[in-house]
Every structure is written in C-alpha cells, then in structure tokens.
Amino acid sequence: xxxxxxxxxxxxxxxxxxxxxxxxxxxxxxxxxxxxxxxxxxxxxxxxxxxxxxxxxxxxxxxxxxxxxxxxxxxxxxxxxxxxxxxxxxxxxxxxxxxxxxxxxxxxxxxxxxxxxxxxxxxxxxxxxxxxxxxxxxxxxxxxxxxxxxxxxxxxxxxxxxxxxxxxxxxxxxxxxxxxxxxxxxxxxxxxxxxxxxxxxxxxxxxxxxxxxxxxxxxxxxxxxxxxxxxxxxxxxxxxxxxxxxxxxxxxxxxxxxxxxxxxxxxxxxxxxxxxxxxxxxxxxxxxxxxxxxxxxxxxxxxxxxxxxxxxxxxxxxxxxxxxxxxxxxxxxxxxxxxxxxxxxxxxxxxxxxxxxxxxxxxxxxxxxxxxxxxxxxxxxxxxxxxxxxxxxxxxx
Amino acid sequence: xxxxxxxxxxxxxxxxxxxxxxxxxxxxxxxxxxxxxxxxxxxxxxxxxxxxxxxxxxxxxxxxxxxxxxxxxxxxxxxxxxxxxxxxxxxxxxxxxxxxxxxxxxxxxxxxxxxxxxxxxxxxxxxxxxxxxxxxxxxxxxxxxxxxxxxxxxxxxxxxxxxxxxxxxxxxxxxxxxxxxxxxxxxxxxxxxxxxxxxxxxxxxxxxxxxxxxxxxxxxxxxxxxxxxxxxxxxxxxxxxxxxxxxxxx
Numbered sequence: 227x228x229x230x231x232x233x234x235x236x237x238x239x240x241x242x243x244x245x246x247x248x249x250x251x252x253x254x255x256x257x258x259x260x261x262x263x264x265x266x267x268x269x270x271x272x273x274x275x276x277x278x279x280x281x282x283x284x285x286x287x288x289x290x291x292x293x294x295x296x297x298x299x300x301x302x303x304x305x306x307x308x309x310x311x312x313x314x315x316x317x318x319x320x321x322x323x324x325x326x327x328x329x330x331x332x333x334x335x336x337x338x339x340x341x342x343x344x345x346x347x348x349x350x351x352x353x354x355x356x357x358x359x360x361x362x363x364x365x366x367x368x369x370x371x372x373x374x375x376x377x378x379x380x381x382x383x384x385x386x387x388x389x390x391x392x393x394x395x396x397x398x399x400x401x402x403x404x405x406x407x408x409x410x411x412x413x414x415x416x417x418x419x420x421x422x423x424x425x426x427x428x429x430x431x432x433x434x435x436x437x438x439x440x441x442x443x444x445x446x447x448x449x450x451x452x453x454x455x456x457x458x459x460x461x462x463x464x465x466x467x468x469x470x471x472x473x474x475x476x477x478x479x480x481x482x483x484x485x486x487x488x489x490x491x492x493x494x495x496x497x498x499x500x501x502x503x504x505x506x507x508x509x510x511x512x513x514x515x516x517x518x519x520x521x522x523x524x525x526x527x528x529x530x531x532x533x534x535x536x537x538x539x540x541x542x543x544x545x546x547x548x549x550x551x552x553x554x555x556x557x558x559x560x561x562x563x564x565x566x567x568x569x570x571x572x573x574x575x576x577x578x579x580x581x582x583x584x585x586x587x588x589x590x591x592x593x594x595x596x597x598x599x600x601x602x603x604x605x606x607x608x609x610x611x612x613x614x615x616x617x618x619x620x621x622x623x
Numbered sequence: 624x625x626x627x628x629x630x631x632x633x634x635x636x637x638x639x640x641x642x643x644x645x646x647x648x649x650x651x652x653x654x655x656x657x658x659x660x661x662x663x664x665x666x667x668x669x670x671x672x673x674x675x676x677x678x679x680x681x682x683x684x685x686x687x688x689x690x691x692x693x694x695x696x697x698x699x700x701x702x703x704x705x706x707x708x709x710x711x712x713x714x715x716x717x718x719x720x721x722x723x724x725x726x727x728x729x730x731x732x733x734x735x736x737x738x739x740x741x742x743x744x745x746x747x748x749x750x751x752x753x754x755x756x757x758x759x760x761x762x763x764x765x766x767x768x769x770x771x772x773x774x775x776x777x778x779x780x781x782x783x784x785x786x787x788x789x790x791x792x793x794x795x796x797x798x799x800x801x802x803x804x805x806x807x808x809x810x811x812x813x814x815x816x817x818x819x820x821x822x823x824x825x826x827x828x829x830x831x832x833x834x835x836x837x838x839x840x841x842x843x844x845x846x847x848x849x850x851x852x853x854x855x856x857x858x859x860x861x862x863x864x865x866x867x868x869x870x871x872x873x
C-alpha cells in the first residue's frame with residue numbers, strides 16, 4: 227500500500243478508472259471509438275497539465291489547436307460546411323471524455339463549437355466559407371456575447387445597441403463574463419437592432435472601438451480568459467449580420483438546449499475524475515488500522531456519489547439524443563439534464579474533497595480544482611434556478 | 624509494396640483482472656487493441672506516409688467484437704481490413720502456431736512484401752507468432768524492432784536485445800515484430816474514425832484458412848501470490864540473518 231504523502235504525485239492519473247463512462251446504454255460502436263480517442267487524448271495531453279494551466283492562468287491555445295485537428299471544434303457543424311457532421315450525443319461523449327482531462331479548456335471548446343454551429347445554421351455562404359474552416363482549425367478563436375452587467379438571466383433586457391448607419395451598424399454597449407474575451411478573434415454579439423429586436427452581429431478583434439476589460443480573477447476556470455467586452459461606436463458592415471434582423475433570440479434559443487448539454491457533459495467529466503481520485507484514496511489512506519474504504523459511513527457517501535454520477539450521465543445522454551431526434555420535449559429534458567447534472571457533479575466533487583480529508587484542501591491533490599471549476603456550471607448557460615423556471619413552465623403550462 | 628499488419632484484441636492493460644477457474648473473466652471487461660500491435664499499425668502508417676509502402680491491410684482473428692481493433696487500425700490509417708472470424712477464446716484457444724499458419728495462408732493469397740506485428744500480446748505474452756510465421760514462410764525476420772528503415776526493398780532494423788542494440792539487414796519480403804520504443808501511436812481523429820467506416824472489411828470464417836489445434840493446454844490460471852509485507856530491520860546483522868534464513872540468498 228502506498229504511503230500517501232510521498233507517493234502521490236501532482237497530476238496523478240487514477241489507477242481505478244470508472245469504466246462506466248463507456249456505459250453503452252445510448253452509445254454505439256462509433257461513439258465508443260470516438261470516446262476512446264477523446265479520453266486517450268485527454269489523459270495524455272490535458273490531464274498532466276491541468277493543474278499548471280490553472281495555477282498559471284495559462285490558456286493553452288496549442289492544445290486547443292490539437293483538439294481541433296482531432297475534429298473536436300466543429301463536431302456538429304454540417305460536413306458540407308466543412309465540419310465533422312456528428313450529433314449532439316457524440317458531442318456530449320466527447321466533452322465528457324475531454325473534461326476528464328481538463329474541465330476549463332473543454333468548456334471553452336464547447337463555446338467554439340456553439341459559435342461554429344450558429345454560423346453554420348444561420349450564416350450565409352460567405353460567412354460560412356470565411357469562418358467555419360478557421361473555427362475548425364482554431365485558426366480563429368470565437369466568443370459568444372450575450373450577458374451584460376445589468377442583464378444575466380433577464381437577457382432580453384440587454385442594452386447593447388446596433389444602430390444602422392449607411393451600410394454599417396454602429397454598436398454601443400458592453401458585455402461581461404465573456405469567455406475568450408480579449409483573446410478571441412471574432413465575437414458573436416447579441417444586441418438590440420430595434421427596441422424589441424435582438425440580432426446577432428459578428429465583430430472581429432481589432433475593429434476600432436472594440437476594447438476589453440481586465441481579465442477577471444475567478445474562483446475556477448482559470449485556464450480560460452474571461453473579460454468584459456466594450457463597444458464604443460464600433461462600426462461593422464451590415465454584412466456582418468448573422469441570419470436575419472430580429473432573429474437573434476430565436477437563434478440563441480436554438481443553441482441553448484445544446485449548450486446546456488455541453489456544459490452538463492463538462493460537469494460529468496470533471497466529476498468522473500474526482501470520483502476516480504477518491505476511489506484510489508479510499509483504498510490507500512488508512513486510519514484506525516483500516517483503509518477508509520472499510521468504513522460504512524464513507525462507503526455510503528461513495529455509493530451515493532456513484533449513483534448520482536451514473537444518473538446524471540443517463541439524463542444528459544437522453545436529452546442529447548432528444549435534441550438529435552428533434553423530440554418535442556428536448557428543451558424540457560435539456561433543462562432537467564443541465565440542472566441535475568451540474569448540481570450532482572458539483573456536490574460529488576465537493577464530497578470527494580471531503581473524503582480526501584486535509585489533503586483534499588491542498589491544490590496538489592487536484593480534487594479542489596475540480597470543485598472550483600465545476601462550481602460555475604451551476605450558474606452559466608442559464609442558472610439552475612432558471613432551469614427550474616423552464617422545467618416548471620414546460621410542465622405546468 | 625503491400626504490408627500485412629496483424630492485430631489482436633486483448634484485455635485493457637489498465638483494468639483489474641479477475642481470475643476464474645477456467646481462466647481470466649472476460650465478461651464485461653474493457654478490451655482494447657494490443658499495445659504492441661497498435662505500434663505496428665502506426666509504423667505501417669508512417670512507412671506509407673514516407674511513400675515506402677502503397678497499401679496497409681490489417682488482420683485480426685477473433686469473434687465479432689474483434690472488428691473494433693480493425694476499425695481502430697483503419698482509423699489510424701490502414702487501407703483495408705480482414706476479419707478472420709471464430710468464436711473460440713482468443714486469449715486461450717487461438718495459439719501462435721495456428722495463427723502463424725493462418726497468416727501464412729493470407730500472405731500466400733495476397734502477396735504481401737512485409738508483415739508487421741507486435742512482438743507479443745499482453746494477455747499470453749507468448750512472443751512466438753512472428754517468429755513462427757517467418758519460419759513457415761521461410762522469410763527473414765527481425766524481432767523487437769525499435770527502428771525500421773526501408774530502402775530499395777531492403778529492410779534495416781535495429782533490434783532491442785538483452786545485450787543492447789543489434790542492427791540486422793535483409794532483403795524483403797520479411798517479418799518484423801515491433802517493440803515499445805519503435806514509435807508512439809497517433810490519436811485516431813474523428814474525421815479518420817468516420818472515414819474508416821467506409822474502408823473495405825473482408826470477413827473470412829477461420830475454418831476456410833486453417834484450424835485451431837489447441838496443442839497447448841492451459842491447465843491452471845491463478846492470480847500472483849499476494850505480496851507479503853516487508854520488515855524494517857534494526858541493523859546489518861539482522862539483515863544478513865534474514866537474507867540467509869528467509870530470502871535464502873546464501
């Protein structure tokens with residue numbers, strides 16, 4: 227048996243991996259093959275560096291480019307547009323596997339995928355040809371701008387405005403909590419084009435008037451830059467409009483269900499890693515002459531962790547499949563999946579930290595990083611409270 | 624030039640193996656391509672990228688799930704695959720001499736210039752198939768390859784042997800078995816996994832190519848003895864005494 231303090235290395239890769247990530251209830255052979263590729267990549271190219279990226283607040287653009295080469299940045303963009311053309315269930319499997327290695331970079335990857343999807347679904351040929359190949363290689367990094375300092379859950383109440391002027395739009399306002407802010411090459415900006423109409427306009431970095439706040443100092447997601455994006459008379463040609471004027475909200479809604487599955491999938495991967503770390507620790511750590519795994523109180527906690535992880539995975543995959551099948555209840559299930567999985571996985575990670583005792587509080591043992599990274603998943607992509615609004619509204623209407 | 628790469632589907636090296644009286648419990652166990660076989664596939668793909676080979680054919684012997692390893696090989700870059708189907712246990716009943724005979728039949732049928740395979744499989748660790756195949760075909764062989772160069776139909780292979788590194792040279796056709804440090808296999812990217820679906824996969828029932836003789840019988844499978852704890856000794860005298868009486872070193 228190992229002597230914990232001396233033998234536990236930083237970036238320990240768990241011995242007793244929880245194989246049920248490949249539980250094939252929803253997965254066919256192709257899913258399993260792709261999952262293996264993603265998991266192998268995550269364990270080799272992300273997991274050993276995750277702690278360092280978090281500590282140094284380093285945004286690993288090179289690794290993201292390698293992820294793109296694997297086909298992971300335009301997963302559900304149509305093949306005809308230059309994407310990989312797979313479904314949401316495959317995307318969920320991929321994100322879950324990658325976030326086993328690093329939650330933060332995978333979460334950023336989901337944003338790239340979402341932006342690419344929006345250009346694919348709503349862009350004209352010119353926009354698709356310009357951006358999708360570049361998104362597909364991470365030659366261009368994309369950010370999605372919806373939230374403002376005064377409108378989070380109340381997104382319809384946004385103030386950023388794009389006024390028509392000749393053949394251009396002139397944009398004024400500000401967006402906050404933007405992942406990739408100041409680093410990304412292109413920003414998909416949701417803004418008002420009239421008092422009621424929300425539209426989506428592409429703004430490239432370097433456009434005069436576009437500036438950024440300082441990088442936010444966050445609890446977690448440290449490998450991903452987050453900043454305010456400020457628009458001071460930013461002038462862009464009207465050809466930068468994505469889709470039709472006024473369709474912005476519908477576009478955002480269509481992307482939301484998938485975005486929720488994506489973030490829930492990131493929670494699953496991080497939680498799986500925390501779970502595996504805990505399984506090793508319970509075997510290795512001895513107190514009162516026995517391994518921790520022998521104590522019933524801890525066994526019960528562990529049993530609950532396992533059950534919650536498996537059930538979270540099932541509902542996320544079911545919701546993903548419903549989006550793929552355009553099931554009428556996809557929004558309901560996506561909201562349930564997001565709310566349930568992000569809550570369960572955060573609680574699992576928190577419990578994992580507790581089970582590690584004092585060592586759980588040390589950065590070296592990695593489980594605290596998972597707690598910090600997963601915490602925000604309960605907030606963004608729609609707070610879990612808003613998820614409950616959506617769920618109840620859907621059922622009680 | 625055509626290359627045949629033989630791959631085997633084995634128990635994943637990371638899992639905890641359960642031993643049953645009739646052998647290893649394979650029920651629900653995670654299986655994967657044998658790591659040395661994967662290295663062989665990767666080497667074949669690299670030789671193709673260097674334009675030294677024109678076509679890579681991957682072959683496996685086993686039940687229906689064995690096709691997973693073939694699809695992995697196709698996703699890494701093999702052009703075609705052959706699945707020799709059998710329901711026999713590949714970790715017990717499919718034995719080196721029988722495998723070598725079957726591969727020899729395929730070599731004769733399809734005229735390969737080179738056969739690449741892993742040096743051994745991690746389930747039975749026999750390290751015999753490549754050597755036997757070379758013998759049956761009367762071909763030169765280089766085993767435990769850690770470096771392969773091919774120039775004008777001549778293979779130059781650096782072998783990792785107990786004494787160090789040995790370089791051998793022979794005119795193709797030949798058999799080369801691959802060792803750990805030969806290369807590091809690439810990741811199968813999603814586009815390649817999808818392309819692999821449309822690559823040709825030929826299925827041949829085993830009895831069309833050979834027979835399983837079961838000439839080696841497995842009489843017992845048991846887990847290694849549980850490691851006994853060590854002891855901290857007080858001084859060198861006690862150490863010497865334990866080395867004599869317990870470790871029986873002298």
